[in-house]
Amino acid sequence: xxxxxxxxxxxxxxxxxxxxxxxxxxxxxxxxxxxxxxxxxxxxxxxxxxxxxxxxxxxxxxxxxxxxxxxxxxxxxxxxxxxxxxxxxxxxxxxxxxxxxxxxxxxxxxxxxxxxxxx
Amino acid sequence: xxxxxxxxxxxxxxxxxxxxxxxxxxxxxxxxxxxxxxxxxxxxxxxxxxxxxxxxxxxxxxxxxxxxxxxxxxxxxxxxxxxxxxxxxxxxxxxxxxxxxxxxxxxxxxx
Numbered sequence: 001x002x003x004x005x006x007x008x009x010x011x012x013x014x015x016x017x018x019x020x021x022x023x024x025x026x027x028x029x030x031x032x033x034x035x036x037x038x039x040x041x042x043x044x045x046x047x048x049x050x051x052x053x054x055x056x057x058x059x060x061x062x063x064x065x066x067x068x069x070x071x072x073x074x075x076x077x078x079x080x081x082x083x084x085x086x087x088x089x090x091x092x093x094x095x096x097x098x099x100x101x102x103x104x105x106x107x108x109x110x111x112x113x114x115x116x117x118x119x
Numbered sequence: 120x121x122x123x124x125x126x127x128x129x130x131x132x133x134x135x136x137x138x139x140x141x142x143x144x145x146x147x148x149x150x151x152x153x154x155x156x157x158x159x160x161x162x163x164x165x166x167x168x169x170x171x172x173x174x175x176x177x178x179x180x181x182x183x184x185x186x187x188x189x190x191x192x193x194x195x196x197x198x199x200x201x202x203x204x205x206x207x208x209x210x211x212x213x214x215x216x217x218x219x220x221x222x223x224x225x226x227x228x229x230x
Contacts (some may be wrong), residue, residue: 004161033217042222043162043207093162107152108218110161 004111012057012117018080021114023092034077035091082118089113123221125208141208148210153193156205163187167216171177203228
Protein backbone atom coordinates (compact mmCIF):
# COMPACT_ATOMS: atom_id res chain seq x y z
CA UNK A 1 0.00 0.00 0.00
CA UNK A 2 1.22 3.50 -0.77
CA UNK A 3 1.98 5.61 2.25
CA UNK A 4 1.66 9.35 2.60
CA UNK A 5 3.25 10.92 -0.46
CA UNK A 6 4.86 14.33 -0.33
CA UNK A 7 6.44 16.50 -2.97
CA UNK A 8 8.90 17.97 -3.52
CA UNK A 9 11.32 15.97 -1.37
CA UNK A 10 13.85 18.77 -1.47
CA UNK A 11 13.51 22.42 -2.41
CA UNK A 12 15.94 25.29 -2.32
CA UNK A 13 14.44 28.67 -3.01
CA UNK A 14 15.33 32.31 -2.68
CA UNK A 15 13.88 34.53 -0.01
CA UNK A 16 10.66 36.13 -1.16
CA UNK A 17 9.64 33.32 -3.48
CA UNK A 18 6.44 31.35 -3.10
CA UNK A 19 6.78 27.76 -1.95
CA UNK A 20 4.08 25.13 -2.40
CA UNK A 21 4.35 21.77 -0.69
CA UNK A 22 2.03 18.95 -1.68
CA UNK A 23 0.64 15.93 0.07
CA UNK A 24 -1.40 12.89 -0.84
CA UNK A 25 -2.71 11.12 2.27
CA UNK A 26 -3.25 7.41 2.58
CA UNK A 27 -6.41 6.38 0.80
CA UNK A 28 -9.31 6.09 3.23
CA UNK A 29 -7.79 8.34 5.86
CA UNK A 30 -10.00 11.25 6.79
CA UNK A 31 -7.61 13.35 8.86
CA UNK A 32 -4.52 15.13 7.58
CA UNK A 33 -1.82 16.99 9.45
CA UNK A 34 1.00 19.34 8.51
CA UNK A 35 4.00 19.38 10.84
CA UNK A 36 7.23 21.35 10.79
CA UNK A 37 10.47 20.00 12.24
CA UNK A 38 13.43 22.16 13.22
CA UNK A 39 16.36 21.67 15.54
CA UNK A 40 15.23 24.56 17.71
CA UNK A 41 11.56 23.71 18.13
CA UNK A 42 11.36 20.01 17.41
CA UNK A 43 8.13 18.78 15.82
CA UNK A 44 5.37 21.41 15.62
CA UNK A 45 1.81 20.80 14.49
CA UNK A 46 0.91 23.57 12.05
CA UNK A 47 -2.62 22.65 11.02
CA UNK A 48 -4.90 19.66 10.72
CA UNK A 49 -7.93 18.82 8.64
CA UNK A 50 -10.77 16.43 9.31
CA UNK A 51 -12.92 15.40 6.35
CA UNK A 52 -11.18 18.13 4.29
CA UNK A 53 -12.17 20.87 6.74
CA UNK A 54 -9.46 22.79 8.64
CA UNK A 55 -10.07 22.14 12.33
CA UNK A 56 -7.20 23.89 14.06
CA UNK A 57 -4.69 26.20 12.41
CA UNK A 58 -3.39 27.74 15.62
CA UNK A 59 0.05 26.31 14.91
CA UNK A 60 0.45 28.20 11.63
CA UNK A 61 3.22 30.66 12.41
CA UNK A 62 2.13 33.65 10.33
CA UNK A 63 -0.20 34.85 7.64
CA UNK A 64 2.50 33.94 5.14
CA UNK A 65 1.50 30.32 5.70
CA UNK A 66 -1.69 28.87 4.27
CA UNK A 67 -2.99 25.36 3.78
CA UNK A 68 -5.78 23.89 1.72
CA UNK A 69 -7.40 20.52 1.26
CA UNK A 70 -9.64 20.69 -1.80
CA UNK A 71 -10.46 16.98 -1.69
CA UNK A 72 -9.81 13.87 0.34
CA UNK A 73 -6.69 12.92 -1.59
CA UNK A 74 -4.76 16.17 -1.82
CA UNK A 75 -3.49 18.99 0.37
CA UNK A 76 -1.11 21.89 -0.07
CA UNK A 77 0.90 24.02 2.30
CA UNK A 78 1.94 27.35 0.84
CA UNK A 79 4.45 29.89 2.10
CA UNK A 80 4.34 33.31 0.45
CA UNK A 81 6.69 35.07 0.68
CA UNK A 82 9.25 32.64 2.04
CA UNK A 83 11.95 33.67 4.50
CA UNK A 84 15.21 31.98 5.58
CA UNK A 85 13.69 31.17 8.99
CA UNK A 86 11.13 28.99 7.21
CA UNK A 87 13.90 26.52 6.41
CA UNK A 88 12.82 23.23 7.95
CA UNK A 89 11.46 19.80 7.17
CA UNK A 90 7.73 19.85 6.57
CA UNK A 91 5.87 16.62 7.20
CA UNK A 92 2.43 15.65 6.11
CA UNK A 93 0.69 12.89 8.04
CA UNK A 94 -2.67 11.19 7.91
CA UNK A 95 -4.86 8.96 10.01
CA UNK A 96 -8.32 7.51 10.13
CA UNK A 97 -10.17 9.19 12.96
CA UNK A 98 -13.33 7.93 14.57
CA UNK A 99 -14.35 4.58 15.99
CA UNK A 100 -12.15 2.53 13.66
CA UNK A 101 -9.15 4.58 14.67
CA UNK A 102 -9.57 3.50 18.26
CA UNK A 103 -8.93 -0.09 17.26
CA UNK A 104 -5.63 0.78 15.62
CA UNK A 105 -4.57 3.09 18.40
CA UNK A 106 -5.13 6.36 16.56
CA UNK A 107 -1.89 5.78 14.69
CA UNK A 108 -0.66 8.66 12.57
CA UNK A 109 1.33 7.84 9.42
CA UNK A 110 3.96 10.28 8.22
CA UNK A 111 5.29 11.07 4.79
CA UNK A 112 9.00 11.26 4.08
CA UNK A 113 8.99 15.04 4.43
CA UNK A 114 9.76 18.03 2.25
CA UNK A 115 13.19 19.48 3.06
CA UNK A 116 12.95 23.23 2.48
CA UNK A 117 15.90 25.58 2.38
CA UNK A 118 15.28 29.30 1.88
CA UNK A 119 18.41 31.28 1.06
CA UNK B 120 6.93 22.70 31.02
CA UNK B 121 6.32 20.55 27.98
CA UNK B 122 3.60 17.92 28.01
CA UNK B 123 5.95 15.13 26.92
CA UNK B 124 9.58 15.19 27.96
CA UNK B 125 12.52 13.12 26.82
CA UNK B 126 16.26 13.40 27.17
CA UNK B 127 17.84 14.58 23.94
CA UNK B 128 20.68 12.10 23.54
CA UNK B 129 21.60 8.54 24.42
CA UNK B 130 24.82 6.79 23.46
CA UNK B 131 25.22 3.01 23.75
CA UNK B 132 27.63 0.36 22.61
CA UNK B 133 26.58 -2.10 19.94
CA UNK B 134 25.16 -5.23 21.53
CA UNK B 135 24.12 -3.51 24.76
CA UNK B 136 20.53 -2.70 25.70
CA UNK B 137 19.21 0.82 25.20
CA UNK B 138 16.58 2.35 27.43
CA UNK B 139 14.88 5.54 26.27
CA UNK B 140 12.71 7.27 28.84
CA UNK B 141 9.77 9.60 28.54
CA UNK B 142 7.52 11.39 31.00
CA UNK B 143 4.13 12.86 30.25
CA UNK B 144 1.81 15.09 32.20
CA UNK B 145 -1.73 14.19 31.19
CA UNK B 146 -3.12 11.43 33.35
CA UNK B 147 -6.00 10.92 30.93
CA UNK B 148 -3.68 9.74 28.17
CA UNK B 149 -5.19 6.79 26.40
CA UNK B 150 -2.47 5.76 23.99
CA UNK B 151 1.27 6.17 24.23
CA UNK B 152 3.51 5.73 21.23
CA UNK B 153 7.08 5.33 20.19
CA UNK B 154 8.04 6.59 16.75
CA UNK B 155 11.42 6.19 15.06
CA UNK B 156 12.93 8.69 12.64
CA UNK B 157 15.93 7.53 10.64
CA UNK B 158 18.20 10.15 9.03
CA UNK B 159 16.52 11.85 6.10
CA UNK B 160 13.22 10.08 6.62
CA UNK B 161 9.84 10.62 8.20
CA UNK B 162 8.58 9.26 11.49
CA UNK B 163 7.58 5.63 11.55
CA UNK B 164 5.45 4.08 14.25
CA UNK B 165 7.45 1.53 16.21
CA UNK B 166 4.88 0.49 18.73
CA UNK B 167 2.08 1.79 20.89
CA UNK B 168 0.57 0.79 24.19
CA UNK B 169 -2.88 1.29 25.65
CA UNK B 170 -2.93 3.06 28.96
CA UNK B 171 -4.50 0.05 30.67
CA UNK B 172 -1.40 -2.04 29.94
CA UNK B 173 1.86 -2.15 31.89
CA UNK B 174 4.08 -3.76 29.34
CA UNK B 175 4.23 -4.66 25.70
CA UNK B 176 6.91 -6.72 24.02
CA UNK B 177 7.65 -7.01 20.33
CA UNK B 178 10.82 -8.90 19.41
CA UNK B 179 13.73 -6.73 20.61
CA UNK B 180 11.45 -3.94 21.82
CA UNK B 181 9.92 -3.75 25.28
CA UNK B 182 7.66 -0.90 26.31
CA UNK B 183 7.03 -0.29 29.99
CA UNK B 184 4.34 2.03 31.28
CA UNK B 185 4.14 3.33 34.82
CA UNK B 186 0.87 5.21 35.00
CA UNK B 187 1.35 6.30 38.57
CA UNK B 188 4.57 8.12 37.71
CA UNK B 189 3.45 8.96 34.14
CA UNK B 190 6.59 7.35 32.84
CA UNK B 191 7.06 5.44 29.61
CA UNK B 192 10.19 3.64 28.52
CA UNK B 193 11.41 1.87 25.41
CA UNK B 194 14.00 -0.84 25.81
CA UNK B 195 15.88 -2.09 22.76
CA UNK B 196 17.71 -5.34 23.37
CA UNK B 197 20.96 -6.13 21.54
CA UNK B 198 21.16 -2.64 20.05
CA UNK B 199 22.53 -2.53 16.51
CA UNK B 200 24.01 0.30 14.45
CA UNK B 201 20.82 0.26 12.40
CA UNK B 202 18.94 1.32 15.51
CA UNK B 203 20.69 4.70 15.42
CA UNK B 204 17.86 7.19 14.94
CA UNK B 205 15.70 9.71 16.75
CA UNK B 206 13.01 8.15 18.92
CA UNK B 207 9.89 10.15 19.66
CA UNK B 208 7.54 9.51 22.54
CA UNK B 209 3.95 10.66 22.03
CA UNK B 210 0.65 10.52 23.85
CA UNK B 211 -2.94 10.95 22.80
CA UNK B 212 -6.03 11.33 24.89
CA UNK B 213 -9.18 9.29 24.42
CA UNK B 214 -11.50 10.96 21.96
CA UNK B 215 -8.65 12.89 20.36
CA UNK B 216 -6.56 11.49 17.55
CA UNK B 217 -3.96 14.22 17.79
CA UNK B 218 -0.82 12.98 19.53
CA UNK B 219 1.46 15.27 21.47
CA UNK B 220 5.08 14.54 20.64
CA UNK B 221 8.19 14.89 22.73
CA UNK B 222 11.34 16.52 21.33
CA UNK B 223 12.86 13.17 20.47
CA UNK B 224 15.88 11.26 21.80
CA UNK B 225 18.83 10.78 19.45
CA UNK B 226 20.16 7.26 19.93
CA UNK B 227 23.78 6.86 18.90
CA UNK B 228 25.10 3.31 18.65
CA UNK B 229 28.86 2.96 18.54
CA UNK B 230 31.03 -0.13 17.98
